Amino acid sequence: MLTQGPLRILFVASEATPWIKTGGLADVAGSLPQALAELGHDVRLLIPAYGDVLAQHPRLAEVPVFRAPVAGARLLTSTAEHDSVATWFLDLPGVSNRRGNPYHDDQHRDWPDNGYRFGMFARIAAMLAGGRAGIEWQADVLHCNDWQTGLAPVYAMLGRVPATTVFTVHNLQYRGLFGRDALFELGLPDWLWHYDALEFHDQLSFIKGGLAFADAVTTVSPTYAAEICQSALGQGLDGLLRARGHRLYGLLNGIDDQVWNPAEDPHIPAAYDAADLAGKRVCKTALQREMQLAENADAPLFGVISRLVEQKGIDLILAALPMLLANGAQLVLLGRGDPVIEAALRRIADEQPTAVAVRLDFDEGLAHRIEAGADIYLMPSRFEPCGLNQMYSQRYGTPPLVHRCGGLADSVTDLDDPSGEATGFVFEPASAEAFNDAIVRALDCFRQPARWRRLQETGMRRDFGWQRSAQRYLEVYAEAAPRM
Incomplete structure (x- = not known):
């Protein structure tokens, strides 16, 4: 007792x-x-x-x-x-x-x-x-x-x-x-x-x-x-x-909202908060430079930090990459996992070095810089008991794009939700077609600055402590x- x-x-x-x-x-x-x-x-x-x-x-x-x-x-x-x-x-x-x-x-x-x-x-x-x-x-x-x-x-x-x-x-x-x-x-x-x-x-x-x-x-x-x-x-x-x-x-x-706090994060090159996102633009340019991508402020930059296994839907990301690149987007990915998936990612990064950057490693500092520098965070997990990166992303003004499952369903509100409290993009089922449709919606929203800013601010106000x-x-x- x-x-x-x-x-x-x-x-x-x-x-x-x-x-x-x-x-x-x-x-x-x-x-x-x-x-x-x-x-x-x-x-x-x-x-x-x-x-x-x-x-x-x-x-x-x-x-x-x-x-x-x-x-x-x-x-x-x-x-x-x-x-x-x-x-x-x-x-x-x-x-x-x-x-x-x-x-x-x-x-x-x-x-x-x-x-x-x-x-x-x-x-x-x-x-x-x-x-x-x-x-x-x-x-x-x-x-x-x-x-x-x-x-x-x-x-x-x-x-x-x-x-x-x-x-x-x-x-x-x-x-x-x-x-x-x-x-x-x-x-x-x-x-x-x-x-x-x-x-x-x-x-x-x-x-x-x-x-x-x-x-x-x-x-x-x-x-x-x-x-x-x-x-x-x-x-x-x-x-x-x-x-x-x-x-x-x-x-x-x-989440540890002291460790994951863009206003006081020692791992990122510029601090920012929901009231002033100027530092996030600095973080994006710095991340592009660090990962040797083309330094283009207008290019939608997608971030991924993940174990590279089937559960995480990395195959959906691989299948969507041609469409992403055709739309002028970039991808930064950090993680380790299945050697077959690692080899496929390494091959694409070698073929598109200014648009796709892959770091096959665990690097806590780089994880923070990806959350701060990316525009959109990809998390198409087939199942996800909770997930933390979708919460980190919202705190860093990086709207997440997630499959509706587990903790992703409980922590991300879709752009079209009638509550008006949207914080990201949610798709189902875990298919290539549904994933690609969500990416198209995200790219369209990204090109609407006022709407995008509201999405960022709403996510940054969420309390995940x-x-x-x-x-x-x-x-x-x-x-x-x-x-x-």
Whole structure:
């Protein structure tokens, strides 16, 4: 049962800014705990101590009283707390000395020990939440995120940890599937090998641990919560989600509106706000120069920052490029992903170097400069649990063009919406024809300066900060708490 005063919250994730990032989960894990702490709660963030984290932050201090069921395991912490949240890093021997992507190698092959290291990460998270790892601190709430932490509610249940467990699904497509041997390797009882527990088509599914055993399940937007209860996007887990519907909540993510603020962004060459957009024109020219595009203020500049995978609709962008270029538009794209998609993008950039610029990398500074310098942001995801870049774009006066799904449907208002509060362009279905029609509408609006300025200003006034979402999470914690 939750106390009436400040809560002790252990927030567990496989990545978090500013320490390690491959996608939107890191942004959420870097921001939501801070927002909860700013509301007066005692929040601890737990992430793995990857090789890159240890290399970039060599002065992390060891917590001497920590005890774990793995010989040589260490718990580290930053010598100075990151903002108002204490961050813990779990160092597992033989794992944390690996550099590179946390989940896979350069050929996108999963690391072979993913089951062990994330399973043990989840086990130790439950121990920390229960005050059973040598540290005199115990959580009221154990908040876990995505498949990498899906077993933490299971271990909490097995160990009778009294914390309320909450599991957030950021992307149901990644289910954490391993062979049956992982069940025994991680010390889990045989009765969990059942379709009502962790078994999923003769595999062990980590994400089922969170979905089936957490006190509450949340997703990162209301529309996605409804979508995953249907077979089309339920990834074979829609029946379980429908059964848990009374404990399933859709909460739209927020953004860090201090980090993503064009009026004070150190990554961009000129500051601006909704009252004065002169700096945005400077940012556009600077981005064209940085990416070696033709410096043309009148050319519609489209921006993309994305993992290059089928889910993100990159094939729709590739198919639309001839039409974009025929209309005098330019494209700047930043991201990594499928080698086939990367090769196709690289080939087009080589053929059209003054109109198409591709950076196959993760570059936080460039991401900010694309949001500030682009005119239109493309996000034609086939499905999108929440998405953050469409919110960043609105804050930066860069109207997004999105497919109507998940968090995109919940956060972007179409140009033709009768509310008069348009902030971008929304299309459906996820087809080339519908996407191209939306691009034509966007180009037409771009050529109407007064109408375009209203679209920008409306988007920049939207409040996507974390305070409202953090308050809603507190309500979920209270609703999910076991009643005494």
